[in-house]
Amino acid sequence: MKINWGTGIVIAFGLFMTFILYFVFEVQSNSKYDNDLVVEEYYKHDTHFQEEMARIQNAHDLQHKPSIKYIENGVKIVFPSNFQEDKVTGNVLLYRPSNKKFDFNTQIVLQNSSLFIPHNKLVKGRWDVNMEWQYNGIKYLSKEVIYVN
Structure with a gap:
């Protein structure tokens, strides 16, 4: 054929x-x-976008900003010394884009104007750090990307 x-x-x-x-x-x-989607309930999350942008702008407008850094034994978040420790409230979400099983939340409890997250809670690789916090009634949102070795 x-x-x-x-x-x-x-x-x-x-x-x-x-x-x-x-x-x-x-x-x-x-x-x-x-x-899986990166964020659960994606559309619900997207409706709060304008509020989130306002909190990011508030953090950007600060003269002295908190810093988020990876040091050899963990993640250190340092707030400016002119902030009163007992008036800072909020939480820190450490988000792992590659695997949501490693994501975790930590309340902000400052000691000497800083918060420390030990290395044993972190896996090697990229982490997105989203810090939602409030000081003197104003809400802030700080976002950083860190790499753990």
């Missing part, structure tokens, strides 16, 4: 479509491929 070029093209398209569909179904049904 002889196959002309038109039939060959149709067969090639059919095989290609079967190949692509196989991989789509494989990725969707196999649990080893993680298809």
Whole structure:
């Protein structure tokens, strides 16, 4: 039986479509491929965007800003010395973009104008640090990216 070029093209398209569909179904049904969204309830999170931008602007407008740094034995968050420790409230979310199982939240409890997160709570790699805090009734949001060695 002889196959002309038109039939060959149709067969090639059919095989290609079967190949692509196989991989789509494989990725969707196999649990080893993680298809989760980065943020749970994405649309609900997005509705508070303007409020979040206002808090980021508040933090940006500060003359003396808190600093978030990775040092050899952990993450150190240092607030300016002119802030009263008992008036700073909030929490720090350490977010791991590659795996949400490592994400954790820490309340801000200052000692000597700083907060320390020990190295044993952190895995090597990239961490997004989102610090939501309040001082004298004004809400702030500071975001930093750190890399743990």
